Amino acid sequence: MLPACHAEAVMLATKIALVLVILIDVMGQGLAFPIFSALMLSETSSMVASGTSASTRQLLYGLVIAVFFIAWFFGSIYIARISDSVGRRRGILLCLTGALAGYALTILAIILSSFWLLVVSRVITGFTAGNQPIAQAALIDLAQDDDEKQRNLGLAVLGASLGLVSGPILGGLFSGGPFAATVQLSMVPPFVAGAAVVLATLVFVALVFHETSNTRVPLDIRPQAILSLLWAITRHPMTMRISIVYTLYMLSFVTFYIFFDTSLEERFGYSTEGQSVGMLVMGATLALTSLFLLPFFNRLASPSGLIVRGIVLEVAIVGVFATVDNVAVAFIVIALMGALHAVLLPIFFGLYSQSASAEDQGWVMGVSIALFTLASAVASLAGGLFGTEADSGPFVFASIVGVTALCAIAVVWRGHLTGQPTPAE
Template sequence: MDRVRLLVLLTVFVDILGLGVVIPVLPFYVERFSNSPQAVTTLIAVYAAASFLSAPLIGVLSDKYGRRPALIGSILSTSLGWFIFASGKSLLVLYVGRIIDGLAAGNLPVAQAAITDTVKDEKERGQVLGYVGAIFGIGFIIGPAIGGALGHLSVTLPFWFVGALAAVNAVLAYFFLPETRKQQEAHTHPISLNPFSPMKRAIQQKDMCSNYLAWGMFGLAVASTQSVYALFLNVAFGWEEFMVGLLFMATGIVLAVNQVFAMRNFWLKKFTEPKLELWMTAAFAFGYVLIGVASFPLFIVGAILTTFGQSVLRVVMNSQMIAKSNPTRRGEVMGISASIVSLTAAIAPLFAGWLFDLRPSLPFFAAAVFLGIGFFILYSAQKTLPTTLDPRQPVVSEI
């Protein structure tokens, strides 16, 4: 692997490591200020709403001015947001911290655009996006273990740690991360500061509507369960911070093995990306049904299915969106992708908390329904659209 890709992946790794640190302890930290599951889900929704507005614009800025400055600015915002969050004495301060982080939430989509700037064909595109997915897995192997250990020392320590980690990441990116966007692929159109302009263009891109809709269903499914996962494990099996951290670590191991070895040598070798989109969506939905049953043996099977399903879908769904995008708008498309996930993450936790109050398993059954809708969207679209796409020959018009 070349130096540029390694540096981009290192930047992603440090960012994901921080996320892995806070996920197991976040609900328990928020419970210091409120005992309601709605407090946790609303906090996640506030961040998601802010990032929904900012991600496409940051993607556009990365297309015009380069991936490097956009990425560094986004990482610095993450650092500041976590520092404020860690110092919070009330829910209001926690909201402020997450909003600041969300208003420059471009780390992952800009990194995805940066690393796909270097690809030559479809297989290589899926491979490098698989590496990004593997970084997720490795981050979730190490991060939750660190978070659980730090959380035992102090409930605020994990958040101070990830704030400092992000600050170090920004410094490393400033000194060592090169620019990946080619000058001939620079965005030459006027930039609107209206955060809804990229979304308007997304709606006008008819060939990509099915991709965006299916990706939205994916986002709703993940957000419906992620915000209450730790609480569900506590209610269903009596697990607390340490056991939740171990589960996330085990999930990360499976995800990393899948992304590093199976993505290139099995999934992308044996199946086309559209077929993987379709059938992994079905497997993902079935996994959530098994988790919702709240029987431990079925939960293990469901956790494995959802881990494989989510890790493969994150690669192939984004890869297909990149394949259809014009190179001058690659950052924008990845920003729109992130914005869709943010929108679903702003909406889903609100009703997920309500569903959880009714019955802890209901958010998981709702997630299965969302994925079922996504399956039929993809199935219908694949009857009429090409099955493979060259990343250098986008099929959408330049709007």
């Protein structure tokens, strides 16, 4: 009996460690986006030269967000591949160490009011933010059957949801205080708190997480070898079909996610704390849906059917948010978007997992995160560009992309994703 109890305790600790790893990856976004919005868009901030136009500030904000996701794009491919070669544990510890360094540079950039040091910190943080595909692959390694795999992927979404919640909470709890003399210095304590959470997670993972996969592939980190990993999608037709729709969906969702906080400021006069509440609302509904409602929704229709209905609803939600003039309704819409994403994301992850062999789970999870980061970089730049023309510009762009995703489903999924996919066609 004791060995069985011990094994269950080890399994629980391992899953907690992996959820915390994903939480750390997402926490930085929920913490950073509202703060960077204030640093870039506020005329009282010295992070950007005084006299800089509002449109230029919007572009600089988009640039800061975009470089993070571009670095994450390349890092997710490298790190996921490295984890298949040296093991999940070493890959995760490498990423957490990089995240800690990124937090330190961000703190220094804010203190010095250095825009370009902030960009460098975003590059380092982004490149080492490759933990999510590794943790997802490790959760898949732990699953004994398809049902447990789906539950474990739900834990991945739970970790992301908790990350969205914890970031704004840290921002709200630690902003201001004795460092509130300037806008910049009031933003330092949240990043110090974030760095402390990363350090604690690093120690916890080092102590309790043990390797989940004994499969190893040769390590090849040449640029052409890494880019060939994405090109390998063309040799996996099911993965490619999933990727087309997934990328368009993520481009639409992330555009909403990145720019709804700036919209709250521009349309309703919300401060950094108010924008953090928006992140908190979305994260809370993500977490609650992942915990309590996901099995119910999974029984309603096939994966492809749920994705079609979900994207239709997502387009409608974006349209309502862009036009509503009541802040309470705006927050309800944000909550609905969080719940919807909690349903659709694990469905996409499940489709990805079933489109690849056991040996390629690290690769296919890396592909999903790489495409997410690529879509996020495009959303940051495109949304910033459209935002210089009109406040609703990013949301018009998100709606158009969502409709394009529905068209892609009609073209590339017809007759192929009526139910669960299989690795070989």
